[in-house]
Amino acid sequence: MSWTDERVELLTKLWSEGLSASQIAGRLGGVTRNAVIGKVHRLGLSGRATTSRLNSSRPRTRIASSRRATKSRFASPGNLALRALYHPDAEPFVPHFEELEIPVAERKTLQMLTESSCRWPIGDPQQPDFHFCNRSKVPGLPYCEFHARRAFQPPQPRRRERPPMEVAVPASASKPEKEKLSA
Known part of the structure; x- marks a missing residue:
C-alpha cells in the first residue's frame, strides 16, 4: 500500500x-x-x-509534597551470620620476618644470577643497594630453603572444615520464646 x-x-x-x-x-x-x-x-x-490535556475540564492542582518517612538504607548492621567470626584486633597483626644477612660480596643483581641462584628480592628496587639472595636454590623452586618457607605457606583449613567457634549469647536470648512471654 x-x-x-x-x-x-x-x-x-x-x-x-x-x-x-x-x-x-x-x-x-x-x-x-x-x-x-x-x-x-x-x-x-x-x-x-x-x-x-485538551479534554480535561478540571484544572490540575499541584499536590503539596509531604515529607514521607523514608526507609534508611543503612538499617541493617550487616551480615550477622559471619559477625561472630570477625574479631577486630586493636592493632593489625604484622608478621615479623627475620631476613638473612647477605654479605656485600655475595649480593647479586638480576643480570648476575645463575640458574641455581635464589631469586628472592631484598630491599627496595628503587634503591642502589637492591639485590637478590643468591644462595643455592631448592630444586624445582626459585628460592633457597629459607625463602621457600617464607614464600610458600601451607594451606589453611577451610572455614567449613574448622571447628565451630564458641559465641557468647546474652542471657535474655537463651530463654525460649514461651518463657519470655509468660515472665
Missing part, C-alpha cells in the same frame, strides 16, 4: 485533530501504527496538542 496524496492529506488532518497513530492506522486501513508514525516523522508533523 502506497501513500497517495489523498491518504497523506487524511493523515495530516487526523494527526492535527489529535488522534493516536493506532486510531489513524485503523481509519486509513492497510497500514500499521509504525507506518503512520514513520510517515508523520518524515512529514515533520510533530508538535500537535495531545487530547488528554
Whole structure:
C-alpha cells in the first residue's frame, strides 16, 4: 500500500485533530501504527496538542509534597551470620620476618644470577643497594630453603572444615520464646 496524496492529506488532518497513530492506522486501513508514525516523522508533523490535556475540564492542582518517612538504607548492621567470626584486633597483626644477612660480596643483581641462584628480592628496587639472595636454590623452586618457607605457606583449613567457634549469647536470648512471654 502506497501513500497517495489523498491518504497523506487524511493523515495530516487526523494527526492535527489529535488522534493516536493506532486510531489513524485503523481509519486509513492497510497500514500499521509504525507506518503512520514513520510517515508523520518524515512529514515533520510533530508538535500537535495531545487530547488528554485538551479534554480535561478540571484544572490540575499541584499536590503539596509531604515529607514521607523514608526507609534508611543503612538499617541493617550487616551480615550477622559471619559477625561472630570477625574479631577486630586493636592493632593489625604484622608478621615479623627475620631476613638473612647477605654479605656485600655475595649480593647479586638480576643480570648476575645463575640458574641455581635464589631469586628472592631484598630491599627496595628503587634503591642502589637492591639485590637478590643468591644462595643455592631448592630444586624445582626459585628460592633457597629459607625463602621457600617464607614464600610458600601451607594451606589453611577451610572455614567449613574448622571447628565451630564458641559465641557468647546474652542471657535474655537463651530463654525460649514461651518463657519470655509468660515472665
